[in-house]
Amino acid sequence: MPESTFSPLALAGVNHHSADIATLERFRFPDEDEFLRLARAYFKGALLLQTCNRVEVVVQGEGAALTEFLQEQGREGFFVLEGASVPRHLLELASGVDSMIVGEDQILGQLKKALSLSQTAGACSTLIELCVTKAVHVGVRVRRQTEINRGAVSIGSAAVTLAEKLLGSLKDRHILVVGTGEMGMLVAQALAAKDLTAIYVTNRTPRRAEILAGKIGGKAVKFDDLYRYIALSDVVISCTAAPHPVIHAGEIRAVMEERLWPLDVHPRHLILIDIAQPRDVEEDVRSIDGVHLFTIDDLREVSDTNLNSRKTEAERAQGIINEELDQFVRQMKRAAADETLALLYTWAESIRLRERDRALHRLGAADPRVASVVDDLTRSVIKKILSDMTVAIRSSAECGDLATAEALVRAMIQGEPLCFPRDE
Incomplete structure (x- = not known):
């Protein structure tokens, strides 16, 4: 696939393939508008996609310029894609093939949100909008024509799977969900299916x-009572959207003292x-003591299991993507x-109008019917002359040789010399 079709277009960033959670956190841009x-x-255009396991920047510009720009923002250790690799990456991303949890649906909304933010900020270009819109379209088609997203597939459901694996079973357990955004809702929905x-x-x-708890038959608790319910x-x-930690080590240390029974050496595990x-x-x-912390990095094993179970559907998705x-x-x-045809047709139309008016002047015809016949005649002649040229120019473009057609058009309308290299 010719790179020039999507040049200059570049994408750079870090994601779950290339970075751990700490690196992702450092790479993140807290003020997206800025x-x-x-x-x-x-x-010419820019888009910023930030999710829980990726930070990626798409620009209409050169990869070297994007690298320099990100380095000026203090970012290092990122990958860079250019040309046709960029739309392919976006299509794979939207289809769920490149997600940590293969087939997850949340990426579609995240791409739409990123596009909307770019448009609102006046940073979006037509090319970037076309690429993202196409990606979302393909993502929807993949989910409609394959079973890549069958069942519960999300970071939220993966977190519940991890908890179940760690405890052996969630039966009769008490679980607290902190945060009620999209991720919190996905966690809660996955938990609702368990015998808690x-x-x-x-x-x-x-x-x-209260609304989320009502939907799943849970209990809403005040945020001020956070540590009381952590203890339980x-x-x-x-999974909040807070820009800073909401669960602090000092308070958790106090919570764990409450979980220590008189005859126990260690507190109940949390x-x-x-x-x-x-x-x-x-x-x-x-x-x-007794606290076990897991992050998105620890979901990789769940992710690998998920990928193996959806391998066939991912292969079908790749066929659609291609x-x-x-x-x-x-x-x-x-x-x-x-764009080239527009120049050609504008040039031809100016000649048509000039020659039509000259003919009408020579005829001295004041009859509107005569003027209409002459106008129709000149339009028909131009249409027939340009018809084969239009097909040829479009064919040249699809074959990756638009430059030759452009040179021919410039030679016609601007009188530029046309030279082709001769075989020796």
């Missing part, structure tokens, strides 16, 4: 906790699963040809 404002000054004694839900906005829980799954980005739980809790990408390349090449 980032897009800066990028807008450097590139209690599901507690908390959020800084009490009403949101076997597992805490935290499992904390932090799937937020940035992280919700302070890293120092790892040093507390088909749609080929179609997209042809579409983009036709669009490039249309």
Whole structure:
């Protein structure tokens, strides 16, 4: 596939393939609007996609320029894609093939949100919008025509799977969900299918906790009572959108003292699963006796199991991606040809109008019917002359040789010399 079709287009970032949670956290841009404002000054278009396991930047510009820009923002250790690799990556991403949890649906909404933010910031270009819109379209088609997203597939459901694996069973357990956004909802839905004694839900906005708890038959608790309910829980799954930790080591240390029975040497174990980005739980809790902290990094084993179970569907998805990408390349090449054709048709129309008016002047015809016949005649002649040329130019574009057609058109309309290298 010719790289020039999507040049200059570049993508750079870090994701679950290339970075751990700490690296992702450092790479993240806390103020997305400010980032897009800066990028807008450097590139014709820019888009920022940030999820719990990836931070990726797409620009209409050169890869070297994007590398320099990110380094100026203090970012290092990122991968870079250019040209046709960028739309392929976006299509695989939207289809769920490149996700940590293969087939997860949340990426579609995340891509739409990233596009909307870019447009609102005035940073989006037509090419980037076309690529993201195509990616979302392909993602929807893949899910409609394959079973890649069959069942519960999300980071949230993976966190519940991890908890179940760690405990052997969630039967009769108490679990606290911290956060009621999309991820919190996915966690709660996955938990609702388990035979738990209690599901507690908390959020800084009490009403949101009440709504989510009501949907799953759980109990909404005040955020001020967070540590009281952590003390009662076997597992805490935290997934807020807070820009800083909400679960602190000092308070957890006090909680663990409450979980120590008089004759026990160690407190009852507490499992904390932090799937937020940035992280919700302070890293120092790892040093507390009885506390077991897990992050997105620990979901990789669940991810590998998920991938193995969906391998066939992922292969079917790749077939659709290849088909749609080929179609997209042809579409983009036709669009490039249309710019050349517009120049040709504008030039031809100016000649038509000039010669029509000259003919009418020589005829001295005041009869509107005569003028109409002459006008129709000149239109028909131009249409017939340009018909084969139009087909030839579009064919040249689809074959990756638009430059030759462009040179021919320039020679016609601007009188530029046309020279082709001769075989020696």
